[in-house]
Amino acid sequence: MSRDPQICIIGGGSVGSVLAYFLHRGGIREIPVYYASRESVIEVESQGGVVVIEKKSGAEYLVPIKPRHYSQPVDQCVFVLNAVKAIDVPRSLELTSKITREDGVVIMLQNGFGSLELAEEKLAWLKVACGVVYFASERVSRARVIYYGGDALLVGCRRRPCGELLVLAEIFKRGGLDFRVVDNIDHYRWIKLAFNSVVNPLTAITRSRNEIVLEEEGVKLAEMIIREVCEAARLHGYNLDPTRLIKHIFKMLEDSRENYSSMVQDILAGRNTEIDYINGFIARTLGERGLVNTVLTLLVKLIEKSRGRGVKG
Ligand SMILES: NC(=O)c1ccc[n+]([C@@H]2O[C@H](COP(=O)([O-])OP(=O)(O)OC[C@H]3O[C@@H](n4cnc5c(N)ncnc54)[C@H](OP(=O)(O)O)[C@@H]3O)[C@@H](O)[C@H]2O)c1
Structure with a gap:
């Protein structure tokens, strides 16, 4: 049995798919990814995962994730990476709360201000971290994403210390992502x-x-x-x-x-x-x-x- 913690992703678009790619390269074999639409779940399922295309080399990787529909939360995750658009954050928080273990950490990855603040307020009993994404990607279809480059993700909690993130950092670093835990995320x-x-x-x-x-x-x-x-x-x-x-x-x-x-x-x-x-x-x-x-x-x-x-x- 694997000793790696359960890591789940909410939102299998540009950012979520690239994170799944790095997790898979870091040795994680079970990656549940939640989607808003049945169409995305079906397309990813029929393809056997999500394809990430590295722009620089042209190489294509099939990342064998486990697609899930948001209405059926079946996981209990130690880390939840929330990668939906800011506009979808309010309705993604119920799912986030259902699949995060009580001792787990939620990482909000949206650009701009407002999403992290909302998650901190609505999920006050959980540790909520913010991730500032320094890579670029584009979703060209439901199950295909182009990864343009950049390989850093800066993560930190504002309200409570979350040393647990170091475990996640090790996995991502193994996979090639420069996942840095910082004190001053703001x-x-x-x-x-x-x-x-x-x-x-x-x-x-x-x-x-x-x-x-x-x-x-x-x-x-x-x-x-x-x-x-x-x-x-x-x-x-x-x-x-x-x-x-x-x-x-x-x-x-x-x-x-x-x-x-x-x-x-x-x-x-x-x-x-x-x-x-x-x-x-x-x-x-x-x-x-x-x-x-x-x-x-x-x-x-x-x-x-x-x-x-x-x-x-
Ligand atoms: N793209 C970049 O290069 C980049 C870089 C830095 C930061 N960001 C930020 O990262 C965030 C995500 O952007 P993105 O480009 O990855 O978005 P995206 O490609 O549009 O993907 C969003 C994903 O979220 C899913 N989703 C929406 N509502 C959901 C819900 N309630 N429950 C479960 N899944 C849900 C969608 O499902 P369906 O597939 O079913 O629609 C989709 O898979 C944004 O805030 C963006 O600004 C993006």
Whole structure:
């Protein structure tokens, strides 16, 4: 019998599938993955797992996960990786509570602010950690995901110590993912929020890869967005240096210039985006002083509403 802890994933999309891939490479053979739709469960079942395609090498891996429907929670997991979109978090928390052991740890992996806070509130008896994802992937069909690269996941708890995460770190590291347990997860959340606040709306509005932000106009907009992010961070008690932050973000952009952000993927697929949790969060924090983030939030929401109403040329 395996001595590895039971690790479950909620959400078998871009992020969930790549995590399953690293877990499998780390030696985990039983990986339950929960889906919202029967269609995803059936497609993964018929294929014998989820296919993860490494963009750089073109290699395809069939990760033999155990697909489950959210309405049938059958596992008792020591670690639950919650990888649904922020918008789906509220309805995923009941499932999360049902499949997490009392001594287990839940890890919330959503971009933006709001999902972790909600999970901490609704699952107060459990240890809830946050994961800041530093890899990029895209779901090309229900059971196929392209993994673009990046191999870090920073994880930490805010309310209670969760040394248990070191066990998970060992497994992921064995599989090739740089899973780092950190004390100051909020610091990394703010940096990732700053990156997403720049890249997501600008790529979504222009329907472009990340590299669009490197254009002169993109740089100017990025500087305006970041100034507001730093102001919002200050109101929450975090001091970020805008000059250093912009430099860091442009380094990240150079490294990911070919990527399609999750927000442009959502717009191109006709789905609603996570704008409310990213620029919308900055706009709500700053009120009238958050003009740039307010405008970007409203623009992206208008684009969401324009679906099917475009002028035919
Ligand atoms: N993609 C990236 O590169 C990336 C990078 C960093 C962070 N993130 C963040 O990671 C989060 C997840 O994004 P993603 O791109 O992986 O999303 P995604 O590809 O759309 O996948 C979401 C998955 O969640 C499932 N789901 C939704 N509601 C559920 C529920 N109530 N119970 C169980 N499963 C449920 C969906 O099931 P069905 O298949 O049945 O629809 C789907 O498999 C987002 O917050 C995103 O911002 C993404």
